[in-house]
Amino acid sequence: MTMKSTEIQITDPVIEVEKLNFYYGSTEALHNIDLQFPRRQVTALIGPSGCGKSTFLRCLNRMNDMIDGTRVEGSLRLNGMEINAANLDVIELRRRVGMVFQKSNPFPKSIFENVVYGMRIAGIRDRSVLTETCEKALRGAGLWDEVKDRLNQSALGLSGGQMQRLCIARAIAVNPEVILMDEPCSALDPKSTARVEELIGELRENYTIIIVTHNMQQAARVSDYTAFFFEGLLVEFGLTNQLFMKPRNKQTEDYITGRFG
Amino acid sequence: MGEKTLQGKSMKKFWRIGEPWVWVTGAALSTTLLICATLIIVVMVNGLGVFWPSQVVSLKLKDGRQVAGEIVKREATALGDGERIQLKVGNRDLYGMDFRWLDLDQVEEKTQPSELVVLERQEYGNFYGYLQDIEAPGLEKPQTLDLVGYFHLVRENMSSQLEQAEELDQRMAKVNRRLNKTRQELLELNYRGKGPDSPQFVDLTRRQLVLREDFEDLVEQQRQLAASLNRFQATFADVSGREKTMPLVEIVRLYQPNDMSVGSKILFYLAKIKELLVEEPRESNTEGGLFPAIFGTVMLVFVMSLFSFPLGVIAAIYLREYAKDGVVVRVVRIAVNNLAGIPSIVYGIFGLGFFVYGIGGAIDQLFFPERLPTPTFGTGGILWASLTLALLTVPVVIVATDEALGAIPAGVRDGSLALGATKFQTLVRILIPMASPGIMTGLILAMARAAGEVAPLMITGVVKLAPSLPLDGEFPFLHLDRKFMHLGFHIYDIGFQSPNVEAAKPMVFVTTLLLVLIVLVMSSFAIYLRNKMKKRYTYSAF
Numbered sequence: 001m002t003m004k005s006t007e008i009q010i011t012d013p014v015i016e017v018e019k020l021n022f023y024y025g026s027t028e029a030l031h032n033i034d035l036q037f038p039r040r041q042v043t044a045l046i047g048p049s050g051c052g053k054s055t056f057l058r059c060l061n062r063m064n065d066m067i068d069g070t071r072v073e074g075s076l077r078l079n080g081m082e083i084n085a086a087n088l089d090v091i092e093l094r095r096r097v098g099m100v101f102q103k104s105n106p107f108p109k110s111i112f113e114n115v116v117y118g119m120r121i122a123g124i125r126d127r128s129v130l131t132e133t134c135e136k137a138l139r140g141a142g143l144w145d146e147v148k149d150r151l152n153q154s155a156l157g158l159s160g161g162q163m164q165r166l167c168i169a170r171a172i173a174v175n176p177e178v179i180l181m182d183e184p185c186s187a188l189d190p191k192s193t194a195r196v197e198e199l200i201g202e203l204r205e206n207y208t209i210i211i212v213t214h215n216m217q218q219a220a221r222v223s224d225y226t227a228f229f230f231e232g233l234l235v236e237f238g239l240t241n242q243l244f245m246k247p248r249n250k251q252t253e254d255y256i257t258g259r260f261g
Numbered sequence: 262m263g264e265k266t267l268q269g270k271s272m273k274k275f276w277r278i279g280e281p282w283v284w285v286t287g288a289a290l291s292t293t294l295l296i297c298a299t300l301i302i303v304v305m306v307n308g309l310g311v312f313w314p315s316q317v318v319s320l321k322l323k324d325g326r327q328v329a330g331e332i333v334k335r336e337a338t339a340l341g342d343g344e345r346i347q348l349k350v351g352n353r354d355l356y357g358m359d360f361r362w363l364d365l366d367q368v369e370e371k372t373q374p375s376e377l378v379v380l381e382r383q384e385y386g387n388f389y390g391y392l393q394d395i396e397a398p399g400l401e402k403p404q405t406l407d408l409v410g411y412f413h414l415v416r417e418n419m420s421s422q423l424e425q426a427e428e429l430d431q432r433m434a435k436v437n438r439r440l441n442k443t444r445q446e447l448l449e450l451n452y453r454g455k456g457p458d459s460p461q462f463v464d465l466t467r468r469q470l471v472l473r474e475d476f477e478d479l480v481e482q483q484r485q486l487a488a489s490l491n492r493f494q495a496t497f498a499d500v501s502g503r504e505k506t507m508p509l510v511e512i513v514r515l516y517q518p519n520d521m522s523v524g525s526k527i528l529f530y531l532a533k534i535k536e537l538l539v540e541e542p543r544e545s546n547t548e549g550g551l552f553p554a555i556f557g558t559v560m561l562v563f564v565m566s567l568f569s570f571p572l573g574v575i576a577a578i579y580l581r582e583y584a585k586d587g588v589v590v591r592v593v594r595i596a597v598n599n600l601a602g603i604p605s606i607v608y609g610i611f612g613l614g615f616f617v618y619g620i621g622g623a624i625d626q627l628f629f630p631e632r633l634p635t636p637t638f639g640t641g642g643i644l645w646a647s648l649t650l651a652l653l654t655v656p657v658v659i660v661a662t663d664e665a666l667g668a669i670p671a672g673v674r675d676g677s678l679a680l681g682a683t684k685f686q687t688l689v690r691i692l693i694p695m696a697s698p699g700i701m702t703g704l705i706l707a708m709a710r711a712a713g714e715v716a717p718l719m720i721t722g723v724v725k726l727a728p729s730l731p732l733d734g735e736f737p738f739l740h741l742d743r744k745f746m747h748l749g750f751h752i753y754d755i756g757f758q759s760p761n762v763e764a765a766k767p768m769v770f771v772t773t774l775l776l777v778l779i780v781l782v783m784s785s786f787a788i789y790l791r792n793k794m795k796k797r798y799t800y801s802a803f
Contacts, residue, residue: 063679068586091681099679105672107691108798118680121690154797167676174680 008238010036014178014208015060020074022055022064029055031232033074037178037225042200042209044223044240046216048255051229053212057180059083060210061097062090078178095122098171102183104163106155106170111147114155114166118174133173140206141169142199161192168199172207179203181211185218197222216256220244228252301777308774311767312533314518314526317377317389319500320348320363321370328361329377329389329500338364351379351387352499359386359764375520378409378497381513383543386764390499392515397493412515415493419509426486433479436472438735443469445632452631537771546725546755547765551772556730557723557745558779561647562711564741569651569707573658574700580659581666582688594663601656609717612649617641617721637742641722643731644741649721650714654707661706665699666692695798701791705784712780715749723750725758748776 013036022030030052037043045053058064059072062083076083083093095118106114113120115137116130124130134151138144143165147158155166164184171179181200185193200209200222213219219226220240227237228249236249247253275281319329330350338345344365353359380388392408397415406414447465455462493509516529540550580597584590621639629637638644669692677687693700715723724744731743756762756769 061679063675066675066678091683094679094681099675101672101675101679103672105670105676107673107676108695117677117682117690121680121682121686170676170680 010038012039013037014039014079015210016075016077018075018077020056020059020072020076022052022059022073023071024055024067025069029232030059033234035227035234035237037208037210040204040206040208041224042204042211042222043225043227044219045210045212045227045229046214046219046255047229047235049214050231052232053229054182056229057099057182057210057212060178060180061094061099062088063099065090095174096176097178097180098174098176099180099182100164100167100171100184102186104160104167104187106158106163106166108154108156110152111155111158111166112151115169115173117170122174137169137173140172140203141165142195142202143169159192161188161195164188164192164196165199168196168203172203176207178208178210181209183212183214186214193218216244228255230255304770304774304777307767308770311771312530312537314379314516314521314529316373317379317518318348319372319374319377320368321372322363322367323369324367327500328363330361331389333360349387351389352385352505354385355499355503355505359761373519375517376409377500377519378515378517380497380515381548382507383511383513386544386548386761388497388499388505390497390505392495393498393504394496395493396495409515409517412495412509416509419490419493422486422490423510426483426490429479429483429486433476433483435735436476436479440469440472440476443472449631537775542726545759545761546751547759547761547768551748551751551775553727553730554746554748554751554772555775555779556732557643557727558712558748558776560731561643561650561718561745561747562708562783564643564647565650565654565711566704566708568648569655569658570704572651573655573703573707574662576655577659577662577666578688578693581663582684582692597656597659597663601660605653605714606716608649608653609720612645612652612717612721613641616645616648621645640742641720641724641744642742643722643745646718646722646745649717650711653714653717654710657706657710658700658703661703662696662700665696665702668699669695694794697798698791698795701787701794705787705791708783708787709780712776712783713749715747715753718747718750723747725750725754748772748779752776 015037017033017035017037020030020033020035021028033056045057047053055064059076060083064070064072072084074084078093078096082088107117109117112130112134115134116124119130119133135144135148138147143162146162147166155163158166164187168179168184185196188196197218200211203209204224211219211223213222223240225238226240226243228235228243228247228251230251236243236247236252238248243252244256247256315331317329317331319327321327328348328350330348332346333349334347335344337343346363346365348361348363349359350356350361351359376391378388378390378392380390382388392412395402395408395411395415397411397418400415400418402411403414443465447462447469450459450462450465457463457466487510490510491508494506495509495512496504496506498504518526521529537550538555539552541553542551543549580590580593584593617640621636621642625633625637625639673691673695674687677691678684682690722744724746727744727746729740729743731740731745732738733740752769752772755765755772759765
């Protein structure tokens, strides 16, 4: 049984998770997760490899539907709307809950086309709307000054850090409420990592960010709240400062102090 | 101890480093390239020289006879005590054979007289000899021109009449077609039970009479024109003096190769190439042009691609993107891969049974019952041949598309779906463009196969000589029930089914060269497109 260490009450959570169970075939990957994500804050999900944090993240925008043989039980609500409902419009969900992946995956198109992709598939074709939103998104991702003169060049010509920021711009162009980030800096060099972390801090003003990271220092630097996962269970959740300074749970403390990876 | 192992036995090292394998793989690659190069060079050497107007020789033999012609081959005699030559003597109507073998020691004198004339004719092949006389009523020979010049002048004058003759031919063909149509309509009425007293029957019969009258009229006109043209005659003599008079209409070309400068030879060569590409074949396909065969081949490839390309790509998309992974999908993949290995003649037999007799027969029963037992679609035609070849090449396209889609990194799919795209949008906007180089490869392979396969075509619609093209100016313009000609089959036909194999040999090489060139051009274009797409859509390494 999990120890309910979520003693914090989150007022006005953007996502509520209640008794979430997740199965890959017959293996239970997530067990009885109860969690609430605070609005317009950065929440970090930490834990050792294989503890289920990425799986959990992908439940939030129903990306696990792509994998055969998966099963979800329990309740997942975005602003009160049930995500796990059978008749949910998954397309609409994915517009409201965006995702940035570990390995940046820009499309083999121009930078402009990458950023406006989300809008095009939503049916927006007005050139002025697209151009305006593209600039806004690129500014929001801190990429505008670097690419404003080459919007029509291929996105594949950018550096690693720029590509990841492009993916972030692409995600915020559709104006989501929540941005999920799955280890976004693990493939980047320290300088690009610092840039992206800075960006996350700026994005917090407008979006809720949920970031999975295996780098505890990053979690400490970037997040307001932290959740610690271990072997499919949510062990502890709280304010980052509190969790790192005075963890309530022994497992948490062991992980943070590096007694196991 | 270290010193010893570092220097080591060099033999052991030789095998361990793998140097012999470098040599073996290099040798294998070189051998393959050498074989390909040899093939192309042999075809080119034999094919390119065919149209070059070579020297004509006049030989005086030791027994007093005189022969003339082109030296085609030189080789050692069977006994090995000298050389012998193969001489193309032409004049099949005079000698009964085109070629002669002569031992070189039989030859007393060899000359290359510049007045020696070569004729290309509508019948009986080439003629080698001298121009003796021209009969051209109404056209005087000017003093300034020699006999050969006079010949060309007369020909020029005849050209307007020749055009008239051609026009007449076309009009007759048109009337013929209309007659055919009325006949078919009558058949249809008959079939429907409308007897000779029905108004449509009377109307059609009247129309038929009018058309027949027109036809008779045209036949008379043609006869008169032919008679008028036949008044122009030329008399030639071969080198031994035998004379032959022939109407000028039968002569396609006259030239004096011993008298031609390099410039005029080049012009001659180009003229022959033009003839090859735009004219129809004559003399049982051993002379003349290849236009209908070229047209048939290109149209076949086109129609086949129209069927196999969309079918293959869509099937592969379903297999890769939509079908649930499992035993069924794996079995289907294995089946498709094996389909690509089935011998093409098997596809031909299947095409014959299923398409020609099965579906074609059914179409005939439903839509053209009045014409039976004469089949319309129930016999070979370009539609069935294209479908058969499409079946043959669909596995290639499926496999190529499947592999291309599978090579796309999963991150791109995830990225698109995470932005709220449907699977279909992801496919159309991202996956298919990224897979297009691979898909183009599949199409290239399919097209090359269609241009080259002959066995299945022989049973589903290719003929030696097609009366008309499958695409022409009369409604419905595209005649998918017509039989057609094909370059691959043409090669087989000229080389092995022809009554005069020796005379046909040059044509075989020329046709082979042309086929190789056409496939090369199509493939190069497709490769160019593929490379362009590759640059745009492929992911650079991370």
